[in-house]
Amino acid sequence: MLQVNLKNLEDIKNRIIYILGKEFICEMDSFKTIGLKQSEVERAYSRVHPFAIWWDSFKKDIQNSKATGKMMLSENSLRVITLLSALEDIENVPNFIRILNSIRGKGTFYSAFFEANIASIYFNRGNEIKIQEEGIIKNKRVSDFILNAISGDVFLECKSLENFNLKESPLWNQLIQRIHGILKKYKKSWEVNMFAGKQINGKDMEQLCLKIGIDIKNNNIGERVIDKYFKVNYKKLYEWDQKIYGAIQIHLAEIGSFETEMLVNESYIQISQNCTLVQVMPYIELDVSERLIREFKKAVGQIPKSGPGIIHIEIPYSKGEQFLKVIDIAYPQIYKKLNLESRRVNAVVISGAVIEYGTETPLVYNHYVVPNNNPRTKLPEDYYIIGTYDTGLPLADLEGTIEFDFKLKDEINPGIPSIIFNHCDRTGEHQMRVWSSWNKKLRMDIVNPILGRVFIEAEYDGFVLNSQYRFAGRWSKEELGMFVNGKKKAVKKNE
DSSP states (O other), X not given: OOOOOGGGHHHHHHHHHHHHXXXXXXXXXXXXXXXXXXXXXXXXXXXXXXXXXXXXXXXXXXXXXXXXXXXXXXXXHHHHHHHHHHXXXXXXXXXXXXXXXXXXXXXXXXXXXXXXXXXXXXXXXXXXXXXXXXXXXXXXXXXXXXXXXXXXXXXXXXXXXXXXXXXXHHHHHHHHHHHHHHHHHTTOEEEEEEEESSOOOHHHHHHHHHHHHHHHHTTOOEEEEETTTEXXXXXXXXXXXXXXXXXXXXXXXXXXXXXXXXXXXXXXXEEEEEEEEEEEEOOOOOOOHHHHHHHHHHHHTTSOTTOOEEEEEEOOOOOHHHHHHHHHHHHHHHHHHHHHHOSSEEEEEEEEEEEOTTSSSSEEEEEEEEEOSSOXXXXXXXXXXXXXXXXXXXXXXXXEEEEEEEEOSSOOOTXXXXXXEEEEOTTSSSEEEEEEOTTSEEEEEEEETTTEXXXXXXXOOOOOTTOEEEEEEEEOSSEXXXXXXXXXXXXXXXX
16 A cells, blocks of 8 residues: 555645546546536436546545645545555556556446456565456456466456445435425425335336325325335424524434525524435345355356466455455355365455555455365465465364463554454465454454354453453364453354
8 A cells, every 4th residue: 555645645646647547537537516416416426437436536635635734535535545556566567458448447447446456466475467368268268367376377367246335326315315305395394214125226216206205295204115125214303494493413324414494693593494304224235145156156267177266256345344244144155155166266265445444554455265175276385365374373173272372562443353363374274363353342263174164252341452361262063162361251152
């Protein structure tokens, strides 16, 4: 990751222009939303090249940072900087232009961004990497990369799951604005909450708008389900034209908006009236196993039958707790599929870029290695899968115990992971991690050929800085256990 500060933001901006090309950046600069209505903004967002939205955010963040004298970088800006770092790392790799052209393509942008990140990680490890042309060569589909290890080649294929939120957000925001309009038309100072049981599409949006409009017109306060998948709750906030003196405390959901007519009287007291609140809790796809398996099947065909091969798949979630839930559900299914059906692939690496504000590098890539315990061809001895960290520690498969002392040098911030112990051998077959997770739990994860992947969690009570602790973990086919300073933290039966 590039070192970023107030002094070099303009330099970084110029380096982005240089590497992506002035013509492409001029096209991105033409994206403007000033003067547009909210509904028009949402439509513009859904049609434009994804990088234009990132670039617009980055330029605004530079201005805000200069004006305030503080670094003010949004998630979009962090992704711009990450992209630049990856592209500069690999710009001298042969056939770099293939990735660069994919970055410039609207439909291939996200997958190319992921490819660039994976290639840069291997490149920075000192690996010699070859970027392959996409398509079919000699009647065979080819992998994205070939990594040239000293004792043999490894074939790498990258897949990035589509982020449905990118399609949904414009639809939800457009619907929210239309509902605000309906509430004002019928003079209702209401709160409208929508809960989605599936991804929304254009047809759903029109049906919701129609049926919610009827409910508002008919004064249907309460809760109802629309078209099986959407629960809508209506609450009265105030009488129409009622004046509310002082600030109004509003806690918005992930997607939503609060609108009010507001003025300040001669005593400088805020007066609001005709308030409307509309918000949505969009569908969260926790089980992406089916999509992961579909992408896995596509990727397998691009690895030669003899192998060895690694498939990298990206999950598009930036919230750590949500990302971990997806891993816990999807990992066992990919593990089973890989070990039963594909000997040519040595491992699948599930990755995700998680935003962790308050850390030195807020955009953090997490990699979970799913090993094949019986691949057709072994990995070269000098090759290490992304996500592995081999301590050389032998871990028993059937049952075992591990004990170690540790002392925290840095304070663990709730919601930001902190690794206490981490081991993943170079093939990923044996793994063990002890850590405080995004969901504020003390957690032990184990992977081995007998147990597969299992984990146990306990409430995290907090550790005192520079104090000595002794951790003990045990595992068997029957149960898992965690102990700190001889006291039981948790015991869990294996399913």
